[in-house]
Amino acid sequence: MTIAGGSLDQTPAFVRRELVAERPAPVPTTGALAWIRWRLLSSPTSILLTIVSALLLWYTLAPAVKFLLIDAVWQGNDRDACLADNVGRTVGACWPFVRAKLQQFMYGFYPQNQLWRVNLVFLLAIMLLIPLLIPRIPGKTLNACLFFLALPVVAFFLLYGGGIKGFGISWLVDLLEALCASVAEAGRRLRVTGGGIGWPGISQLLALLGLAIAGIGEGLLLLLTPLTWLRETLALSTHPVWYDLALTAGVICALVFGLSRSLRATAACLAVFAGIAGVIAALGLQRGGLPIVGTREWGGMLVTLVVSVTGIVASMPIGMALALGRRSQFPLIRAFSIIFIEFWRGVPLITVLFFATYMLPLFMPQGFGIDGMMRVLVGVALFSGAYNAEVIRGGLAAVPRGQGEAANALGLSYWKTTGLIVMPQALRHVIPGLVNSFIALFKDTTLVQIVAIFDLLGQLRASFADPNWATPSTLFTGFAFAGIIYFAFCFAMSRYSLFVEGRLNAHRRS
Amino acid sequence: MTVEQRKPPRNLNLRLRRALGGRAGWGGFVAQLAFVAFLAWLGYEIYSNAQANLQSQRIATGFGFMQNTAGFAVSQALIPYQESDSYTRVFVVGLLNTLLVSVIGIIFATVLGFIVGLGRLSPNWLMSRLAGGYVELIRNLPLLFQILFWYLAVLATLPAPRQSVSLFGMFFLNNRGVIVPKPIGEAGFEPFLFALLTAILGSIALGVVARRRLFATGQRLKVWPFVLGMLFGLPLVSVLIFGKPVSFEMPVLRGFNFASGSRLIPEFVALLIALSTYTAAFIAEIVRAGVLSVHKGQMEAGASLGLSRGAALRLIVVPQALRVILPPLTNQYLNLTKNSSLAVAIGYPDLVSVFAGTTLSQTGQAIEIIAITMGVYLLISLVTSAIMNFYNWRISRSLAR
Numbered sequence: 068m069t070i071a072g073g074s075l076d077q078t079p080a081f082v083r084r085e086l087v088a089e090r091p092a093p094v095p096t097t098g099a100l101a102w103i104r105w106r107l108l109s110s111p112t113s114i115l116l117t118i119v120s121a122l123l124l125w126y127t128l129a130p131a132v133k134f135l136l137i138d139a140v141w142q143g144n145d146r147d148a149c150l151a152d153n154v155g156r157t158v159g160a161c162w163p164f165v166r167a168k169l170q171q172f173m174y175g176f177y178p179q180n181q182l183w184r185v186n187l188v189f190l191l192a193i194m195l196l197i198p199l200l201i202p203r204i205p206g207k208t209l210n211a212c213l214f215f216l217a218l219p220v221v222a223f224f225l226l227y228g229g230g231i232k233g234f235g236i237s238w239l240v241d242l243l244e245a246l247c248a249s250v251a252e253a254g255r256r257l258r259v260t261g262g263g264i265g266w267p268g269i270s271q272l273l274a275l276l277g278l279a280i281a282g283i284g285e286g287l288l289l290l291l292t293p294l295t296w297l298r299e300t301l302a303l304s305t306h307p308v309w310y311d312l313a314l315t316a317g318v319i320c321a322l323v324f325g326l327s328r329s330l331r332a333t334a335a336c337l338a339v340f341a342g343i344a345g346v347i348a349a350l351g352l353q354r355g356g357l358p359i360v361g362t363r364e365w366g367g368m369l370v371t372l373v374v375s376v377t378g379i380v381a382s383m384p385i386g387m388a389l390a391l392g393r394r395s396q397f398p399l400i401r402a403f404s405i406i407f408i409e410f411w412r413g414v415p416l417i418t419v420l421f422f423a424t425y426m427l428p429l430f431m432p433q434g435f436g437i438d439g440m441m442r443v444l445v446g447v448a449l450f451s452g453a454y455n456a457e458v459i460r461g462g463l464a465a466v467p468r469g470q471g472e473a474a475n476a477l478g479l480s481y482w483k484t485t486g487l488i489v490m491p492q493a494l495r496h497v498i499p500g501l502v503n504s505f506i507a508l509f510k511d512t513t514l515v516q517i518v519a520i521f522d523l524l525g526q527l528r529a530s531f532a533d534p535n536w537a538t539p540s541t542l543f544t545g546f547a548f549a550g551i552i553y554f555a556f557c558f559a560m561s562r563y564s565l566f567v568e569g570r571l572n573a574h575r576r577s
Numbered sequence: 578m579t580v581e582q583r584k585p586p587r588n589l590n591l592r593l594r595r596a597l598g599g600r601a602g603w604g605g606f607v608a609q610l611a612f613v614a615f616l617a618w619l620g621y622e623i624y625s626n627a628q629a630n631l632q633s634q635r636i637a638t639g640f641g642f643m644q645n646t647a648g649f650a651v652s653q654a655l656i657p658y659q660e661s662d663s664y665t666r667v668f669v670v671g672l673l674n675t676l677l678v679s680v681i682g683i684i685f686a687t688v689l690g691f692i693v694g695l696g697r698l699s700p701n702w703l704m705s706r707l708a709g710g711y712v713e714l715i716r717n718l719p720l721l722f723q724i725l726f727w728y729l730a731v732l733a734t735l736p737a738p739r740q741s742v743s744l745f746g747m748f749f750l751n752n753r754g755v756i757v758p759k760p761i762g763e764a765g766f767e768p769f770l771f772a773l774l775t776a777i778l779g780s781i782a783l784g785v786v787a788r789r790r791l792f793a794t795g796q797r798l799k800v801w802p803f804v805l806g807m808l809f810g811l812p813l814v815s816v817l818i819f820g821k822p823v824s825f826e827m828p829v830l831r832g833f834n835f836a837s838g839s840r841l842i843p844e845f846v847a848l849l850i851a852l853s854t855y856t857a858a859f860i861a862e863i864v865r866a867g868v869l870s871v872h873k874g875q876m877e878a879g880a881s882l883g884l885s886r887g888a889a890l891r892l893i894v895v896p897q898a899l900r901v902i903l904p905p906l907t908n909q910y911l912n913l914t915k916n917s918s919l920a921v922a923i924g925y926p927d928l929v930s931v932f933a934g935t936t937l938s939q940t941g942q943a944i945e946i947i948a949i950t951m952g953v954y955l956l957i958s959l960v961t962s963a964i965m966n967f968y969n970w971r972i973s974r975s976l977a978r
Contacts, residue, residue, distance in 0.1 A: 106702035113701045120703040253621055399609045403616070413958035414951045415915035421933050422951070425943035429630045430623045510719035517922055524722055531729070542730040550718055550726075557717035 134159040134540075135547060149538040160544045164536045171526050172548075175366015184357065185369055188222045192376070200563065202570060215380050221346055226365070226373070230356035231347075234308055235315030240298045243291055251284025308353035309344075316340035362440035366521040368552070370440075374512040374522065378447040379505050385452030390459040391485065404456070411453035416511050419446045424518045443515050451508050458500040462493035496571065502564035506557050523549055627944065634941075642940045643668070649935055651926045653842050664936055671928040672953065678848055678927065679914040685853035686913060687906075690860025697865050708861065715858035721919055723855055728847035728923045738834050749828055749835065755846050758825035759839040765815060769822035772815035779811075780804040844925035848917065856913045860906060867902035868894070900972060907965050911958055918954075928953060 078084070095101040107117045138159030140149050147153050149161035165172075174185055195214040198204045224230075258277030301311050316337070324333040350356050365373070392404030411419065423446030424439070431437055466489050474484040516525030527545050530536070594603055631638060643665045650660055655673040658666060696708035715723070733752055735742065741749040741756070749756040787798040816822065828838030871894050879889030920927040921934055933950045937943060 106700065109700065116699060116701045116704045120701070120707045124703070124707060249622060250618070253618065253625075256625070397605050397609045397612075400612055403612075409959075410955065413955040415918040415929070415954055417918045417921060417929055418933065418947060418951050418954060421929070421937070421943075422947050425937065426947050429627045429943065431630075432622075432626050433629055433633060506717075513719040513721040514919070514922075516721075524719065524725065528725065528729075539734070542734065546722070546726050546730050549722060553719055553722060554714070554717045558713065561717065 134543065136160075146536050146538045146541075149536075149540060151539075158538070158540055160547060161536070161538055161540045162544065164530075164538075164541050164544055165548045167536065168526075168530045168533075171530060172367045172523060174369050175521055175526060176364045177360060177366070177369065178364065181358070181360055184225045184228075184360075188225050189372075191218060191221065192372075202567075215383070217342070217346075219377065219380055221350075222373075224346075224350050224352060224356055226360070226369075227362070228357040228359040230350075230352040230354060231308060232302070234311035235319070236294075236311050237298050237301060237307075240291065240294045244288070244295065247284050247287040247291065249284075251281050251288065254278065254281030254284055257281075306353065308347065312340070312344060312347070362438055362520075365440065367526045368523050370515065370520060370522040370525075371509070371512050373440075374443065374447060374515055374520075375505070375509045377444050378451050378508050378512070379455075379501075381444070381448035382451035382455045382508075385448060386455030386459050387490065389452060389456035390463055393456065393460055394463060408453045408456050411450050412457070416447075416450055416514055417517060419450045420514060420518050422446060439518070440520060443518060443520055447508070447512075451504065454504050454507070455501065458497050458504055459493060461500065462495075462497035463489065465496045466492045498571070499564040499568040502560055502567070506560050506564075509556060509560070510553070523552065631944075636941050636943075638942070638945070640945055642942055642945070645940075647936070647939075649939070651931055652924075653845060653926055664932075664940070667936055668928070668932050668949070671926060671931040674925070674931075675914070675917055675920075675927040675929075678845060678852065678917050678920070678925070679910075682849055682852040682856065682913050682917065683910050685849070686856035686860055686909070689853060689857035691864055693857060694861035694864030694868075697861060698868055712858045712861050715855055716862075720851065720855050720916055721922055724847060724851040724919055724923060727850050728843065732843040732847050738830065741830070741835075747827065749830075749838075752843070753834070753840065754843045755841045756828040756835045756838045757841060758827050759837065760823045761826055763821055763824055765819035766822045768815045768819040769812055772811040776807040776811040779807050783807075842925070844920065844923050847923060848920050848925050852913055852916060855916070856909055859909050859912075863902055863905045863909065867898040870901045871897045903968065904965055907961060911961050914957055915954060 094104075096105070108114050136159075138157050139162055140154060140158055140160070141162050143149060143161075143163035144167075145163075148163055149158055151158045170182075174182060177185060192214075195210065195218055199207070199210050199214055204210075254277045256277070257280060258274045260273070260277075301307050301314070304310050320333055320336045320340070323336045324330075327333075347353060389404045389408055392400050393408065395401045395404070420443060423442040427442050427445060428437055470492065471484055471489055474488040479487065512522055513524045515522050516528065521529060527549050531542060531545060594606070644663050646661055647664050647667045648660050651658055651667070651670055653674060654670045655677060656666075656670060658670050693708045693711055696704050697712065699705050699708075732754075735750055735752045738749075738751045738753055741751040743749050747758055783800045783804060787800045790796055790798050826837050828835045875893050875897065876889055879893045880886070884892065917927055918929040921930040924930060928950060933946055937946045940946070
């Protein structure tokens with residue numbers, strides 16, 4: 068009651084009598100100045116780091132910009148335009164060099180009047196690729212089939228040229244005949260070598276086994292006679308390719324209808340064959356197709372893209388098969404997959420390319436020439452197949468066990484479980500990983516120049532030898548150009564991979 | 578009352594089926610048999626084709642060529658080598674060159690990678706952006722592009738020896754490579770090495786004793802003064818008694834070239850720079866991911882236990898981050914070793930260049946030479962992954978306890 072009733076000078080000592088002085092405003096935490104103080108100058112160490120970084124940046128970025136843009140020469144026809152004596156100032160990048168060599172960098176020595184073929188392939192690839200990359204556009208299955216199956220075949224006939232003499236039936240008969248002949252031949256050789264071994268018992272056994280194998284091979288060849296007759300008849304007819312195509316289409320569509328009893332599948336099958344017929348007619352494949360351009364004349368960006376895209380397309384089935392094989396329940400298949408994967412992953416790509424270039428031709432039957440580019444493609448496909456197998460295996464492991472078990476409970480077979488339930492989910496998980504492995508492959512295609520195939524970097528290196536453009540800045544200009552292209556491709560792909568990863572993990576975002 | 582466990586019924590058929598065909602039974606057995614038959618057929622085809630091709634091309638087979646005279650010079654050899662030596666010696670020279678560039682590259686890449694990785698985590702905006710820019714730039718350019726850039730564009734355009742770029746008057750850069758002071762072993766070299774080795778072993782022993790003591794009694798022994806004393810004192814004593822271990826022969830320009838000092842060939846320098854900067858970018862990402870993988874609650878928990886910031890970092894954060902970092906780091910080391918085979922593009926005499934390159938083109942024995950080369954790299958990979966698996970096994974064992 069003393070406080071309430073008392074006067075002012077009776078106020079107790081603990082009550083304040085005057086206002087407290089204003090405190091200074093807190094250090095601002097928003098705004099540009101605050102940001103600079105907080106992110107650049109927060110402590111002595113930070114100040115030091117800022118100074119060091121700024122100096123580093125200045126000494127790398129400033130000369131680069133000066134070289135590429137400010138001091139650059141933009142017009143000219145030969146080296147005289149890029150010599151400091153002629154220009155009268157320090158000369159940076161010599162862009163006329165790139166303009167003069169651009170066709171070489173893009174296509175190598177592909178014939179001038181055939182360049183439309185390469186451009187058409189690039190255009191088709193871009194038209195198929197863009198809708199494939201945008202998640203919102205529907206029809207991904209069809210799109211992927213066109214890109215991964217149809218495009219490589221069309222691109223082959225467009226880029227390389229040449230035609231076909233038969234179709235499915237003829238090829239099948241050729242293959243079966245070669246297989247049976249090989250089995251019979253192996254049996255005959257086994258019989259000879261078995262007879263040559265001195266040990267009694269074993270040698271008789273081997274000879275008998277060889278005789279049996281040879282007999283099986285010859286028997287199968289006999290069984291094939293109706294088919295070989297069919298092939299000969301087709302080959303002698305007026306339009307071998309068209310008749311063969313029609314026959315193949317009829318047989319396969321009938322099989323599809325017989326097995327699935329679904330009109331939809333049969334219609335799809337017919338549509339595929341109609342598409343094939345369209346391609347054959349458009350490119351005139353039955354008449355020998357486009358003139359052949361040997362792979363020796365390919366080069367530049369064309370080779371870079373062909374090797375990397377073929378590598379990734381061919382390595383997908385290899386990778387899937389090996390990934391499934393590594394999880395297989397059969398010990399032998401599992402062991403084989405593990406050995407195969409670890410072997411290719413354990414050796415450098417260069418030795419793989421050496422293997423493909425020098426060793427692979429020795430493994431082929433005599434007289435079976437294998438193109439230099441083809442050898443490299445085989446090596447690259449095996450190599451990246453092993454890497455992709457590990458990526459896909461990661462995806463398979465990420466699919467919950469319950470998915471496969473539920474499919475089993477529904478009575479689906481192994482292949483249906485894998486193809487319809489497990490693999491689609493696994494592939495969705497590993498799209499970022501696959502894009503990353505594609506980036507690695509894209510960068511690794513530069514190695515093909517070591518086995519004398521001239522990709523972009525190889526062409527670049529070759530173009531440095533041109534005396535018409537020998538200036539002090541040619542080297543740096545060339546490297547800057549190639550570097551910008553490689554960086555643009557790889558950076559775009561890595562951003563795309565991050566984008567897909569973000570989409571896949573949308574539910575985990577906080 | 579204990580119920581005796583019943584044994585499963587012995588069904589020989591069932592066991593056989595299981596052993597031969599896995600879960601798929603006899604069908605699986607048949608599938609595997611078909612697979613093996615296919616592989617056997619493939620192997621036979623390859624073998625017979627190779628034999629026929631080799632015979633028709635008159636290429637010798639077997640490893641006898643390894644004793645033949647090589648007859649070509651090698652620009653860098655760690656062991657004495659001359660043209661009259663055998664291909665076996667060429668192989669050893671190449672392998673040593675591969676290992677040399679790999680080991681030095683690994684050291685540089687690790688140091689640079691940790692600096693860049695930690696720089697990316699720095700709260701300083703400019704620093705983290707700079708490190709991020711480095712990583713993006715380097716990772717998105719092909720390694721061969723970078724090797725050729727350093728070799729053709731940077732090192733080859735350096736001035737001639739007379740106008741060498743001098744660094745501190747000790748290192749000289751010119752278009753023939755890098756001239757560095759040449760170390761020459763003196764009388765005190767062996768005692769110095771011995772003293773250093775003793776000091777290192779002693780320090781490790783002290784550390785182990787201190788650790789045992791800590792675990793047994795909880796008492797923390799202060800060993801670092803002794804360790805430091807040993808590491809610096811013992812070599813110092815050896816220098817005082819036996820004289821200095823090495824002296825450096827400084828490069829001196831005489832005429833048109835450097836007379837003394839030792840020269841690192843430009844191929845080696847270009848390869849080393851490209852390999853270490855390239856791998857460093859990948860290591861930086863690994864380091865960053867490793868440090869970020871340690872939950873920040875760990876650090877806070879350490880602080881609430883009364884550990885200082887340094888102690889919390891050393892005892893709590895670093896061990897956990899290292900466990901995440903080490904396996905991919907080893908992978909990068911392996912990648913660097915494999916990538917050193919790109920040396921063939923610029924003519925650094927590594928294993929692929931002198932053995933799978935020159936020797937292959939001289940002898941034509943592709944199968945043997947490529948098999949040996951692949952085998953060497955495979956061996957390196959397998960040994961490394963075996964060590965890594967052992968490490969992981971130890972980690973998982975210590976975590977399970």
